[in-house]
Amino acid sequence: KAGVTQTPRYLIKTRGQQVTLSCSPISGHRSVSWYQQTPGQGLQFLFEYFSETQRNKGNFPGRFSGRQFSNSRSEMNVSTLELGDSALYLCASSSGTANEKLFFGSGTQLSVL
Amino acid sequence: DQQVKQNSPSLSVQEGRISILNCDYTNSMFDYFLWYKKYPAEGPTFLISISSIKDKNEDGRFTVFLNKSAKHLSLHIVPSQPGDSAVYFCAASANFDMRFGAGTRLTVKP
Numbered sequence: 286k287a288g289v290t291q292t293p294r295y296l297i298k299t300r301g302q303q304v305t306l307s308c309s310p311i312s313g314h315r316s317v318s319w320y321q322q323t324p325g326q327g328l329q330f331l332f333e334y335f336s337e338t339q340r341n342k343g344n345f346p347g348r349f350s351g352r353q354f355s356n357s358r359s360e361m362n363v364s365t366l367e368l369g370d371s372a373l374y375l376c377a378s379s380s381g382t383a384n385e386k387l388f389f390g391s392g393t394q395l396s397v398l
Numbered sequence: 399d400q401q402v403k404q405n406s407p408s409l410s411v412q413e414g415r416i417s418i419l420n421c422d423y424t425n426s427m428f429d430y431f432l433w434y435k436k437y438p439a440e441g442p443t444f445l446i447s448i449s450s451i452k453d454k455n456e457d458g459r460f461t462v463f464l465n466k467s468a469k470h471l472s473l474h475i476v477p478s479q480p481g482d483s484a485v486y487f488c489a490a491s492a493n494f495d496m497r498f499g500a501g502t503r504l505t506v507k508p
Binding site: 289316318320325326327328329330333335340341375377381383384386387388389390391392 | 404407429430432434439440441442443444447449487491493494495496497498499500501
């Protein structure tokens with residue numbers, strides 16, 4: 286069974302641009318969560334989608350948005366990029382039941398210049 | 399809002415000795431706790447978990463202890479091996495909301 290796939294693996298953008306990251310969950314998983322990893326801050330929760338609906342949201346500005354498609358694939362969009370958005374963005378999937386472990390992808394490393 | 403805290407950014411231990419990684423949380427609603435391990439250029443992978451109705455869970459060399467009154471959990475690795483060198487993240491969950499700490503980088507020296 287294929288794991289969680291994130292594309293692209295690396296991305297370089299400049300300030301003010303926007304970016305879209307993609308995540309394909311494990312087959313059969315209906316929940317997708319997004320996290321931002323920066324040195325010293327650990328994994329900061331962005332949002333979680335289940336069956337195309339955002340079920341939870343972290344404390345990030347509105348420039349960060351996401352969506353989930355009917356096949357459970359998810360995209361995350363960041364508009365008006367800032368230097369501080371440089372980070373590793375991790376996607377994780379699960380079946381969506383409460384209190385279960387997450388399966389993570391390898392992440393997309395975003396650099397904003 | 400750091401609801402899950404790992405106050406030690408790094409830990410170094412000798413091979414064969416015990417590694418103890420600590421984690422504190424602030425939200426009383428958390429009722430499920432997990433530890434993940436992360437190698438460079440890879441996503442975190444699940445290591446071990448514990449429900450709030452228990453105070454200990456063991457899996458081979460790994461044991462997680464939960465002290466609900468202190469809102470504290472710890473991961474014990476015995477004996478530590480060089481292959482255990484990685485970043486360890488503590489996570490706490492309330493229903494569908496899982497929050498992570500900042501991570502502790504464990505180095506096991508041969």
